[in-house]
Amino acid sequence: GAVVSQHPSRVICKxxxxxxxxxxxxxxxxxxxxxxxxxxxxxxxxxxxxxxxxKATYEQGVEKDKFxxxxxxxxxxxxxxxxxxxxxxxxxxxxxxxxxxxGYTFGSGTRLTVV
Amino acid sequence: xxxxxxHLPTLSVQEGDNSIINCAYSNSASDYFIxxxxxxxKGPQFIIxxxxxxxxxxxxxxxxxLNKTVKHLSLQIAATQPGDSAVYFCAENMGMxxxxxxxxxxxTLSVSS
Numbered sequence: 252g253a254v255v256s257q258h259p260s261r262v263i264c265k266x267x268x269x270x271x272x273x274x275x276x277x278x279x280x281x282x283x284x285x286x287x288x289x290x291x292x293x294x295x296x297x298x299x300x301x302x303x304x305x306k307a308t309y310e311q312g313v314e315k316d317k318f319x320x321x322x323x324x325x326x327x328x329x330x331x332x333x334x335x336x337x338x339x340x341x342x343x344x345x346x347x348x349x350x351x352x353x354g355y356t357f358g359s360g361t362r363l364t365v366v
Numbered sequence: 367x368x369x370x371x372x373h374l375p376t377l378s379v380q381e382g383d384n385s386i387i388n389c390a391y392s393n394s395a396s397d398y399f400i401x402x403x404x405x406x407x408k409g410p411q412f413i414i415x416x417x418x419x420x421x422x423x424x425x426x427x428x429x430x431x432l433n434k435t436v437k438h439l440s441l442q443i444a445a446t447q448p449g450d451s452a453v454y455f456c457a458e459n460m461g462m463x464x465x466x467x468x469x470x471x472x473x474t475l476s477v478s479s
Contacts, residue, residue, distance in 0.1 A: 295469040357409035
């Protein structure tokens, strides 16, 4: 089946530094990928929709200059958390849709801890 | 804005019981609904989906019911097992390729043996 690989699974960084998270579709091409953030004991909140070859679409309240998304190929989208702060500590999850009849596939998530 | 919500945050059952997890949605234009299972520290795992032109769909030990009149979705798990313990989310969208899923709040299912 369709697989989305997400790396790293865990990362700890210092305040003020930047962290890049990668999301790869392994056996299909993904024109669109989705980035979610999940705080403890809460649901997945959509942050942005990543579009190959064009600018990402951000949800209301998500700072596009802080959460940089790059979708330079049909199999890779990256999320860079810039100038990270402790409040950015969260579980970040990417998703892609191989096709309308294939549902959605999710990455395994990245646990970001900012110290 | 409109969102998908859940009625109960926690459900505790005994092994072998049937579990029912409920979800209310508010977007009448939603066309596609999915139930996901999420274990701690992992991404969501697909369980079952249903489109708005159906009111029931069955899988292995799971059944999803959709009531469009009252905008209600439920997940039934038969013969619940300890391995079913997780957080369950319903999610919805308008069924178009390239549109994101919107998730409900989640229900924690705890199965005791």
